[in-house]
Amino acid sequence: MxxxxxxxxxxxxxxxxxxxxxxxxxxxxxxxxxxxxxxxxxxxVQAPVDVPDVEPLRSTDPARTSKPPKKQKSMPKAKREEKLSLLNGNTISGKFMGMNGGDVLWKSESFDKVVSVKGADIASLELSAPDDKGGAATSTIELVNGDNFQGNVVGLDAGGMTVETWFGGKLKIAREALGAIRPGREQSNVLYSGPDGGPDAWMTGNRNMGQQPRPFNAAVQPAAPQAGPNELARRILGRPAGGNVARNGINSRGWDYVGNGFVAGSSGPILGRKDIEMPDKCRIDFTLQWFNYFSLSVNFFSDKIQNEYTGSSYSIRMDQSNLYLYKYVNNNQSRVGQNVQSNLAQPRRKVNVTICVDKAANEISILLDGNLVKTWKDTSFAGKGNGLLFTSRSSYLMRLSNIRISEWIGALPEAGAEAEGNGKADFVRFKVGTTTLTGKAMTLQDGKLTFKSPIFGDRPLEMDKVALLKFANKAGNTKPGPGEMRAQLQGNGQLTVKILGWAEGKVRVSSPHLGEAQLDPAVFSKLEFNRHVPRKTGIGSFFAP
Incomplete structure (x- = not known):
């Protein structure tokens, strides 16, 4: 031609x-x-042309049917590979077979038999997620040393608190070890939670290079490496020197899946999916970590995920200073309402983000670390699809993890409500309104908290109306003691423990605040050994929990 x-x-x-x-x-x-x-x-050039992603036209009129909406199904998780990481930087894939004393028993295709690896040489142990484990929990329990886990509060008195858990039965916690209780964990339908063990159905590409999202196992070939690639970035991404790295050792064409999260190190990488049917009241949670600076856009209810500017959707743009809401209607961009400060300047390097959407009310809210920052109200709802798209807008390293999509029950804390109390007295913040109480939590039984306030006296409170019960105890020592390891828990949470024994499907542990307990090993997602020993440079250096 x-x-x-x-x-x-x-x-x-x-x-x-x-x-x-x-x-x-x-x-x-x-x-x-x-x-x-x-x-x-x-x-x-006779190269294949991608066919545009065209959605069928949908009527905006209400459907004339008496049938209730279908129950959304949760997305199946990929099976996570078990890995043993050593302090010298080496990683071995295989199967965890148990522990003998302080050593780990490990099976691998590279060995002709089960081998014993010295505990003193181990950095971490990643375990696969078991099937059909876990149970309903109504609260998150936080301890003064930073440990946290989910459970159901059985009771609270002057001596401490008893919590029922699926992995350890009833656990007794001394009163002075209590940091906070965050009740009312939503029992809504969780549509997706991950990534866990692999990139799942997420796709990646690069808007700046015109690369549309593709599955990770079919992603476009990365660019040829530049001379003198950055060794630190290579280790962060778990890649050897050679053709799998680009500018400064970072995959500049897309996001990388690393350690149950996604990492980007340039401006332009996009990460998206559109296979989850988002409910009319939707909650999107994720953890964002960054190094030095970040700029991120999150598009949701998108009908197209080629890039952040196409189709019809909403987009929250966030950086260390501000939060903005944009809407796109047939590729046309406009601002919704006013921006608001994010207050995420250094030394902050991590935040838990929650986006709550109410389609019927045309309202979108954002919470940072559980605190309501802003609610925007639009005149009509612009989103026309089920797409979710993350776009890196800066050249610094950032990481996304703990992504969760669920139905939202509709409750929000009031913006400007006092967040955590003054630390001198126990503190209660309610789910609705700006009212807070200071005083002392006396007892908690059958979902009812007796709270003694200097103004109101003893006052009974329904825990299902409480967003936070913060205890006046000072933060404890977070440095690891001799022989202690950090156990990251399946789903969410962590515990500091010493492993006393591991046999017959049970793990006997000692904890500085739980005492001795017998736990189900299925609760462990990752065990971090020898925390007092400096690690080789890697992703943990930037994105430690």
Whole structure:
């Protein structure tokens, strides 16, 4: 095809709305520098053209049916591979077979028998997630040393608190070890929780390079490495030197799946999916960590996930200073309401983000670390799909983890409500309104808290109306003691423990605040050994819990 005819074809396709002129040029033309004696040539390349992702037209009128909406199904999780990481930086895949004393018994295809690995040489042990484990929990329990886990509060008195857990039965916690109780954990339908053991059905690409999202196992080939790749970045991404790294050792074309999270180190990588049917009242949670600086956009209820600017959706743009809400209607961008400060400047390097959407009310709210920062109200709902898209907008390292999509029960704390109390007295913050109480938590039984306030005296409170019960105990020592390891728990949470024995499907542990207990090993997601020993440079250096 000569240049004149190709130009006519390009014009027709552009006018038809099938492809933009920019897309055609990127997909069908390659600019080739000609010899000095010749003019610049445009050569048509017969490369395959991606068919645009076209959604069927949907009526905006209410459906005339008496059938209730279908129950959304949770997405199945990929099976996580078990890994043994050593202090010297080596990693061995295989199967955890138990412990003998302080040593780990490990089976691998590389060994002809089960081997014993010295506990003194181990950095961490990642365990696979078991099937059909876990149980309903109504509260998150936080301890003064930073430990936290889910459970059901049985009772509280002057001596301490008893919590019922699926993994350890009834656990007794001394009063002076209590940090906080966050009741009312939503029992809504969880549609997705991960990533856990693999990238699941997430796709990645790069908006700046015109690369649309593709599955991780079919992602576009990364660019050739630059000279002198950054060794630190290679270790962060778990890659050897060679063709799998690009600028500064980072995969500049997309996000990387690393250690149950996604890492990006350049501006432009996109991470998305659109296979989860989002409910009309939807809650999106994720943990964001960054190094030095970050800028991130999150598009949701998107009908297209080619990039953050296409289709119809809402987009929250966030950085260390501000939060903005944009909406896109058929590729046209506009601001919704006013921006608000995020207050995430250094030394902050981590935040838990919650986005709550009420389609019927045209309202979108954002919470940072559980505190309501802003609610925007639109005149009509712009989102037309089920897409969720994260876009890195800065060249610094950032990490996404603990992504959770669920139905939302509709409760929000009031913006500006006092967050955590003054630390001198026990503190209660309610789920609705700005009212808070200071005083002393006396007893808790059958979901009823007796709280003694200097103003109101003894006052009974329903725990299902409480967002936070913060105890006046000072934060404890978070440094590891001799022989202690940090156990990251399946789903969420962590415990500091010494392992006393591991046999017959039970783990006997000693904890500085739980005493001795017998736990179900299925609760463990990762065990961090020898925490007093400095680690080799890697992702943990930037993104430690």
């Amino acid at each position: 000569n240049v004149k005819n190709f130009s006519r074809a390009a014009l027709l396709l552009t006018l038809a709305g099938t492809l933009s002129a920019d897309q055609i040029i990127k997909q069908r033309l390659q600019v080739v520098p000609a010899p000095q004696s010749a003019a610049l040539l445009l050569v048509a």
